[in-house]
Structures are given as C-alpha cells and as structure tokens.
Amino acid sequence: MTRITRYQGAILRDQHILLIKHTEHASGRSYWLIPGGGREPDETETTCVQREMHEETGLQVQVRALLLDEPGLPGGVYQRHKTYLCEIVGGEARPGYEPEPEAAAAYSITEVGWIDLRPGAVWPAPIADEPITGPLLRRLQAVLGQRAAGQP
Numbered sequence: 001m002t003r004i005t006r007y008q009g010a011i012l013r014d015q016h017i018l019l020i021k022h023t024e025h026a027s028g029r030s031y032w033l034i035p036g037g038g039r040e041p042d043e044t045e046t047t048c049v050q051r052e053m054h055e056e057t058g059l060q061v062q063v064r065a066l067l068l069d070e071p072g073l074p075g076g077v078y079q080r081h082k083t084y085l086c087e088i089v090g091g092e093a094r095p096g097y098e099p100e101p102e103a104a105a106a107y108s109i110t111e112v113g114w115i116d117l118r119p120g121a122v123w124p125a126p127i128a129d130e131p132i133t134g135p136l137l138r139r140l141q142a143v144l145g146q147r148a149a150g151q152p
Contacts, residue, residue: 003038003077003078003079004078004079004080005038005039005078005079005080005081005082006036006037006038006072006077006078006080006081006082007036007037007038007039007045007048007049007052007082007084008033008034008035008036008037008049008052008081008082008083008084009034009035009036009049009052009053009061009063009083009084009085009086010034010067010083010084010085010086010140010144011034011035011053011057011059011061011086011087011088011093012085012086012087012117012144013088013114015116015117015118016114016115016116016117017034017114017115017117017137017140018034018035018057018059018093018112018113018114018115019032019033019034019112019113019114019115019127019133020032020033020034020035020056020057020095020096020109020111020112021095021109021110021111021112021113022107022108022109022110023107023108023110024106024107025105025106025107025108026106030110030126031126031130031132031133032113032115032126032127032130032133033132033133034083034133034136035052035053035056035057035096036049036052036056036081036083037052037055037056037100038078045082045084046063046084049061049063049084049086050062050063053086054091054096055096055097055098055099056096056097056098056109057091057093057094057095057096057112058091058092058093058094058096059088059090059091059092059093060088060089060090060091061086061087061088061089062086062087062089063084063085063086064084064085064086064087065084065085066082066083066084066085067083067084067085067140067143067144068081068082068083068139068140068143069081069082069083070082070083070139073132083136083140085144093112093114094112095108095109095110095111095112096109097109115127115137117137117140117141117144119141119145123137
C-alpha cells in the first residue's frame, strides 16, 4: 500500500533524539526509526504528529517547526516524509503501539532509545548502518546545526 505523506517527529532532549525499535513478528528482524505515520482524514499535520508521538512513545509533544520535507524512497510506503521538531510537554518515553491492525500484525514497537545528535557522535551500528535512519539522522544533525547557528 502506498500512502502520500509520513508525518514524523524529531523529539529532542539534551541534544538527543528519541528513536523507536520495530521488531517484525515473522522474522524477528528489528530496526530503529523516528516515530511517525499517516494522517487521519480529520487531522491537521500538527495533530497527526502529536497523535503519532503519543501512540508510539507515550509522550505528549508540542510541534515546534517543520525541519524536513523530503520525497520518500522509490518503492517505499510513503511518497513524502515530513519531519517536525517536537518538544516534550508530558509523559515518559516508552514503547508504544500500532493501532492499525495490519501494522500491529506485522511488528511491535519493542524499545525506545535516546541517540546523541551532537556533531561527532558515534551511533551503534544497527542505527548508523540502517539505510533509512542513519542518513535521516545525518540530515537532521545538519538542519539542527544550521538552526542553532541562526541560519535559514
């Protein structure tokens, strides 16, 4: 199934970003992502991001800014990825759930982790080598570094 846009949240705390670990039921394969998903028909983009963050991490967030608006990967589930900067306003980070039956049948969210985004940070191989998450984290480092330096 192809969807139009994945709305995802860069939840930051002390220059670390929150990732969630998906574990596939059939194969046991796991991978790390930033939380996110598709928009419901009655939602704004902001409301979607807030809902997805709460479902998948247990956190209540305030959406601060759009950081990235990028095309999806060829052949991927989503045609676009929009990544929003999120500030925690409540809750404790924990593995959440997938409310969509097809997603819940395929995988579970089994872990959360805070990954250092400071320049020069070294990430564990399962994250650094992940073909989606590793490059996304590098792009987020660049964008957040530019924002900190006051550049557009």
